[in-house]
Amino acid sequence: MPQRPLATRLRLNDVRYEIRGELARRARELEARGETLIKLNIGNPGAFGFQAPAHLREAVSRGLPASEAYGHQQGLPEAREAVAAVHRARGASQAHADRVFLGNGVSELIDLSLRALLNPGDEVLLPSPDYPLWTAATILNDGFPVHYPCRSENAFLPDPEEIEALVTPRTRALVLINPNNPTGASYPRELLEALVGIARRHGLLLMADEIYDGIVYADAPFQPLAPLAGDVPCLSLGGLSKVHRACGWRVGWAVLTGDAARIGDYHHAIDLLGALRLCANVPGQFAVQAALQGADSISALCRPGGRLYDSRQAVVDACAASGHLDLVAPAAAMYAFPRVVGDAATGFDDHLFAVELLETERVLVVPGSSFNLARRDHFRITLLPDSETMAEVFQRIGRVLARRAES
């Protein structure tokens, strides 16, 4: 009997995650041939020489013998209490360990929390550009992504009026990513209050992806959403991957706050899905309390003289000097999202540019349109390499853009 190819899930045809897609595969091919690349496609601190603080590693080692059994589906009680305590200290007075869920990274919790919420055709308001897992997980969980624009002309901040105009009777949730990947925007308090107002008026769940919460370069500190949301249902997400530089441990958390009468069913739905996957990776959970109660280890990296700050400054300077690039200086997180302008922008295609940059200059970036952005004139790089590497990267980018400007 002839063997037919295995069918895959049809909805996957609508799902994209190009950060680890075709270009990354091509990069691996080049590396296998012995080529040396500068890969700026993933915000993976460990790949750039960053390490988790020693007291986190010690906590995981100490916890290892007790990690062989399944844990609670919501996570280790002491880890959940530490997460709740941080949220209370920030002003979310109702944050409680019972309403904290530990997951295998924020990634798993994004999927699980959307799966717990959505019925077929329900709409989710998502930023454009976004971190593309949000759009992918909405689609895979039978929802419909509705993107609200965050324009470079407005420092990549969204316009609350524009968001509210997109609300329909099918809208269930308003997602925000703050500090933002890919743009580096950090949302001011008044903007967050306006978003809470929209959620309150239309009965939406707020979903705040705050995984970059301690990585801020500007003077204005990070403003968490939950304290402003009060009784409005709000799921705040954070984790160990970025601020604590331990992506590989796969530890994230979600904190559900808001009117108890309104969030009870949703809590049970997430709890059930958590139980179906038994528990999150246990060893990594032992680092949570150490991370949240130990000394701050990220701020120094984000100040002048700190590795992330200096790398960001090198990118800001290189873009300003380039003549082909316009950059909204990232206020936070670990990415820059430059736009190609001037002569080089004529007929510019972000994907073709990324291919040419990889093939001719051995630098891997992610095209801006991979972040659910309709226009094709941006690209994203991580700020994790040191400032010298960044200067070299922009020499190479400059050569490709100069060729394009001349042609």
Ligand code: PLP
């Ligand atoms: N959310 C955002 C905005 C991210 O940038 C990332 C990873 O880059 C994630 C979530 C996933 O993080 P985790 O490692 O916790 O799964």
